[in-house]
Amino acid sequence: MNLRKLFPTMLSMIIAGSFPQFAQALEIGTDMPMTEIEMKNVDGNMVSLSDVTGDKGTLIIFTCNHCPYVKAWEERSVKAGNKAMKAGFGVIALNSNDPSEYKDDGYENNQKRSTNSGMMYPYVVDDGSQLAKAFGATRTPEFFLFNADGKLEYHGALDDNAQDADDVSAHYLQDAIDAQLRGQTISVPTTKSVGCSIKFYK
Amino acid sequence: MRQKSRLKALRIIAAFAVFLLLSQISITLAGPDEDSCNNAPQLTAVSGDDVLELIRDHEDGPILLNIWATWCQPCREEMPELLRLNEEYQDAGLRLILVSCDFTRHSDKAAEFLGSLGVTFETYIKEQSDNEFVNQIDPDWTGALPYSVLIDTDGNVLKTWEGKLNFAEVNALLRQLD
Incomplete structure (x- = not known):
C-alpha cells in the first residue's frame, strides 16, 4: 500500500496486521489477571491484587519514580488514587521498571516517593515486570480501572493535559470512576498518552 | 610614603x-558564545495529521519518523545515531522527521538539545492532546517513547519501533532501498 496515495489514511491502516510487535493491552471487559502474585509494598509487606480489591472496583496504576511525565501528573494522580480509595475502590500502584536500568526506580526510592507524595495506597515492586506484561502496560503512567466483578472498565490516561492541570478539558479517569459508581456505561473506555516506556526486566 | x-x-x-x-x-x-551557535531552529508546532502530511509531501526518498522528548532518556541516547544515519543516507534522499513530545513551554530546551548535536534542519513539536496525537499517527502505537517509523520512497511502511530503534535493522532496510 502507498501511504502518500492513501493520505489522509492513518499510518496504522498500513501498519495494522503487518507488524504486530506492540504489547497487546487487556481489552475492555477482560478479567483482572495475575491477582494472586505477591509484590513487595513500601512497608515491607507482600501484597497481591486480590488483597486490595475494593467493594466498588479496583484501580491499578503503572508508574515509576524517574519519569518526568509521571512527575508532571504526580499530584493529580495521587489525589485521584486517594479519592478513589475513599469512594470504595481498591487502589494499588506498581513500579514495573528494572531498577538496573534506572536507579531511581529502586525499592528505597519507591518508599520515599510513596511518603513524599502522600499515597494512601500500596506502592509495590512488580518484580520481573510480570504484571506489566500480563496487562500489556507499556508506559508510565498508565491506569487500569476494574469493576467490582474484576472486569476491565477503563484503560488509559488520567486526563488530557499532562502539561497544565488548569487546562485539562477531559478528566478521563475521574469520569470513568464516576460513571462506574453511578452504574452507567463509561463513554470513553480507552485513551492514550505519551509516556516513558516501561523498562522491562530482561 | x-x-x-x-x-x-x-x-x-x-x-x-x-x-x-x-x-x-x-x-x-x-x-564565540556557544549557546548562540548551538541552537537549532525553533521547533514547529504540529498535530498528528500535520505529521502525516509531511510524510506525504516528501517524495524524493525514504522517511524516518522519530517521536521523542528531552525527558526521555532512550530518546536522547539514540538521537546521535539517528543524526548519523540521516547524514549517511542524505544522498539517498532520506528525510528524518523529528517530532518532540516535550511540553510546548519546553520547546527551547528541545531546540537547545538538538542544537548541541548540530541539528540545523526544521524539526517539530507536538501541539495537541496526547490521545488525539497518538491515534492520528497510529492507533496501534501505545504512546510509549521513543517511537519510530521507516517509510520507503513509495510510501510503504517498512517497520515501526516502539522503544529504542534497532539500528542494524534500520541500516539493513535502508541499504535494500539504495
Missing part, C-alpha cells in the same frame, strides 16, 4: 591589565 602609594597603585593597575589580557585570551580560546 607618597612614592610607596604610587607604586601600590601601579601594581594594582598592572594586575588589572594582566587580568583583562588573560580574560581576552580565554574568550578567544573558547570561541
Whole structure:
C-alpha cells in the first residue's frame, strides 16, 4: 500500500496486521489477571491484587519514580488514587521498571516517593515486570480501572493535559470512576498518552 | 610614603591589565558564545495529521519518523545515531522527521538539545492532546517513547519501533532501498 496515495489514511491502516510487535493491552471487559502474585509494598509487606480489591472496583496504576511525565501528573494522580480509595475502590500502584536500568526506580526510592507524595495506597515492586506484561502496560503512567466483578472498565490516561492541570478539558479517569459508581456505561473506555516506556526486566 | 602609594597603585593597575589580557585570551580560546551557535531552529508546532502530511509531501526518498522528548532518556541516547544515519543516507534522499513530545513551554530546551548535536534542519513539536496525537499517527502505537517509523520512497511502511530503534535493522532496510 502507498501511504502518500492513501493520505489522509492513518499510518496504522498500513501498519495494522503487518507488524504486530506492540504489547497487546487487556481489552475492555477482560478479567483482572495475575491477582494472586505477591509484590513487595513500601512497608515491607507482600501484597497481591486480590488483597486490595475494593467493594466498588479496583484501580491499578503503572508508574515509576524517574519519569518526568509521571512527575508532571504526580499530584493529580495521587489525589485521584486517594479519592478513589475513599469512594470504595481498591487502589494499588506498581513500579514495573528494572531498577538496573534506572536507579531511581529502586525499592528505597519507591518508599520515599510513596511518603513524599502522600499515597494512601500500596506502592509495590512488580518484580520481573510480570504484571506489566500480563496487562500489556507499556508506559508510565498508565491506569487500569476494574469493576467490582474484576472486569476491565477503563484503560488509559488520567486526563488530557499532562502539561497544565488548569487546562485539562477531559478528566478521563475521574469520569470513568464516576460513571462506574453511578452504574452507567463509561463513554470513553480507552485513551492514550505519551509516556516513558516501561523498562522491562530482561 | 607618597612614592610607596604610587607604586601600590601601579601594581594594582598592572594586575588589572594582566587580568583583562588573560580574560581576552580565554574568550578567544573558547570561541564565540556557544549557546548562540548551538541552537537549532525553533521547533514547529504540529498535530498528528500535520505529521502525516509531511510524510506525504516528501517524495524524493525514504522517511524516518522519530517521536521523542528531552525527558526521555532512550530518546536522547539514540538521537546521535539517528543524526548519523540521516547524514549517511542524505544522498539517498532520506528525510528524518523529528517530532518532540516535550511540553510546548519546553520547546527551547528541545531546540537547545538538538542544537548541541548540530541539528540545523526544521524539526517539530507536538501541539495537541496526547490521545488525539497518538491515534492520528497510529492507533496501534501505545504512546510509549521513543517511537519510530521507516517509510520507503513509495510510501510503504517498512517497520515501526516502539522503544529504542534497532539500528542494524534500520541500516539493513535502508541499504535494500539504495
